[in-house]
Amino acid sequence: MAVSGISLLPDEGLLKALNSKFPCREVQIRQLAHLLWPSLPSPSTMVIHGLEATGKSAIVSQLLSSFQCHHAIVRSAECITVRHLLERTVSACEAALDVFSLKLDAGKCENLSALMVHLQRMLVDDVQGRPEKFTLVFDGVDRQRDAAATLLPALARLGEIVSPPYSPEPCQEMSEKDLQLIAFVNAQIPNLTVVLILTCPRPRFLHGAGIPHVHFAPYSRPQAISILSATPRKIFEQDDVPQFQSSSGEAGEETQDEDDDEDSAWVWTRFCGAVWDSLAKGAARDIVSFRSACHRLWRPFVAPIEDGTYGTRDFSKLMVARRAVFQGEDALVERVVGPAKPRSAGKAGAAVTKAAPQTPSHELPYYSKYLLCAAYLASYNPARQDPMFFMKSTAANKKKRKGRVAKPSIGANINKRRKINRTLLGAQPFVLERLLAIFHAIVPHAVISDADLLTQITTLSSLRLLTRTSKSTTGSAAAGGGAALSGKGGGADLLEPQSKYRVNVSWEYIRHLAASGPKDAGENGGGEGLGLEIEVYMAGE
Secondary structure (H helix, E strand, O other): OOOOOOOOOOOHHHHHHHHHHHOOOOOHHHHHHHOOOOOOOOOOOEEEEEEEOOOOOHHHHHHHHHHHHOEEEEEEEHHHHHHHHHHHHHHHHHHHHHHHHHOOOOOOOOHHHHHHHHHHHHHOOOOOOOOOOEEEEEEOHHHHOOOOOOOOHHHHHHHHHOOOOOOOOOOOOOOHHHHHHHHHHHOOOOOOEEEEOOOOOOOOOOOOOOOOOEEEEOOOOOHHHHHOOOOOOOOOOOOOOOOOOOOHHHHHHHHHHHHHHHHHHHHHHHHHHHHHHHHHHHHOOOOHHHHHHHHHHHOOOOHHHHHOOOOOHHHHHHHHHOOOHHHHOOOHOOOOOOOEEEEEEEOOOEEEEOOOOOOOOOOOOOOOHHHHHHEEEEHHOOHHHHHHHOOOOOOHHHHHOOOOOOOOOOOOOOOOOOOOOOOHHOOOOEEEHHHHHHHHHHHOOOOOOOOHHHHHHHHHHHHHOEHHHHHHHHHHHHHOHHHHHOOOOOOOOOOOOOOEEEEEHHHHHHHHHHOOHHHHHOOOOOOOOOOHHHHHOOOOO
16 A cells, blocks of 8 residues: 555665675565655664674664664773763764754763763654654664663663654545544554664573564675676786787777776686685684685785686686695785795896795793793702702802712722613603792792782693693692592692693703794794893703
C-alpha cells in the first residue's frame, strides 16, 4: 500500500551507485535502505554486527549521507570514558541539527538521564522546525572503555522514550485512507532511531526482543578476489615500461598501455588467488589484511617479469620460480622498520648478493641476563670455590693463592690428575640462595632483592632457561599429603630458598649474552652487552 505524494521505496539508482562502490554487499545495502529510508517508518533500535573490515561503518555512513537525512555518528574508539561518549553524542547531535542557539548545557552530560533530556529538547521541540526523523549511530560501542553492563540496553531504549509524532509534509492528494495510515504510523514509530554497530553481540544483550539485526558476513574467497581485482596493480612501474617504436605515434602508445593494463589485471587476479590459498586463508581473512599482504608480495613476485626472464602469461612458471615468496610470513607481520637488506659484495666488477647470516637471538631484560649468567656460574663452578671468585676481600689475595707449587722430591709417588674443562662437564644443580648470592656479586651496582627480581627468576624457569630439579622439603611438607600421593609436587613454592635449579643454556650462548661490548653482542644476536668477563669467574680457565 502506497501513500499518495510520499515515496515509500528507496531509489534504485541510488542503490546501484552504492552497490558499485561497495561490491558484494547488495543484500545488506538493500536491508539498510528499507530500514533507514526517510519516507519509511524505522524501528527504534537496530543492531548491525560483523567482524572487522566487513564494511559496516563505511556503508552506514555512506547510506545516511546519500539519503540526505539528519544523522549523527559517534565512534567509541575516540571516547575515553562513558561520560566522554555521552558528551560527544550531545555535541554530534547539536552539530547535525544546528541547535546551538538553544543554549543547552552541552558541556554537562554525566549520565544517560541527562542524555535523554538533551535529546528530548533537541528532537521534540517543533517550534524551530526539528526534523521528523533522526538517526543516531554508535559505532563500536561494544568496545567502549569502562562501560557498565547496562549501557547498551539503556542506549537501545532511547528510541522508545524520545518519540514525537511522525508527520510527513502534507499533500493535497491525500485521501482519508492515507491519513489513517499516517495516524497508525504515529502510534507506533518514534522519530529517533538508534543504530548500534557491534563486532560480536552476546545473546540477549539488549534485554529485549523484536530488534532487527543486520549481519555483515566475512568476505569469501571469490568475493575478496573480486574486490581486489577491481583495482589491479601494474606490473611495470612508470620508469620500467619498455619503450617500443611505433609508426602510428600516440595510437601505438595507447595500444601498448591497454595491453599492459590487460596483462597486469590478468596476472593480478591469479596472484591474489595464490596469496589467499597460501597465506590469507589462515592468517589474513579480512579484506584489509588480505590487501596489505598482496601489495607487499606483488613487487617480489613480478620481479622476473620486469627483468624479462618470464613473460606476462607464464604464470605457472612464475609460481614455481617464486614459490619462496608465499612460504614466508614477512607479509603478515606489521613492521615499523623494514627487514635488513642483504649485503652486496662485488668481485672483479660483478656484484654478487650475499644474504646476511641469521643467528637466533633472545632479547632478555637487563637483570635477567645477569641472573642467567649467575645460574651458569652456579651450575659449573664448585660451591667450595665461591669465596675465591666472588668475595670482595679475596680479590687481592688471588695472586698469593696462585703462588708457586712446591717441587716434589725425587722418587716421590705423585698422583697425577688430569684437569677437565668445566664447560665440558654437565650442569650441576644449585639452590636458589646461591644463585642470588652470585648474582649480587657479579652485578656492578647494588640491587635490592624485591618481588620483581623473583618474578624474573620464575619467568626464566617458565622459558625453560632454568630447569627445576627438586623441590624444597619445607614446601613439600606444607603442601600436604595430597601432592605427595599424586607424585607431581605441585604444592611446593618455586621460590623456596632451598629449591634446586639447573641452567639449561650452552657456553656459547652465555658468552654472547655477557659480551664485552655492545658491538660484539649485537653481531652475535645477544642485544646490548653486559661488559661481564665471565671467563674470569669460571673454574679451571
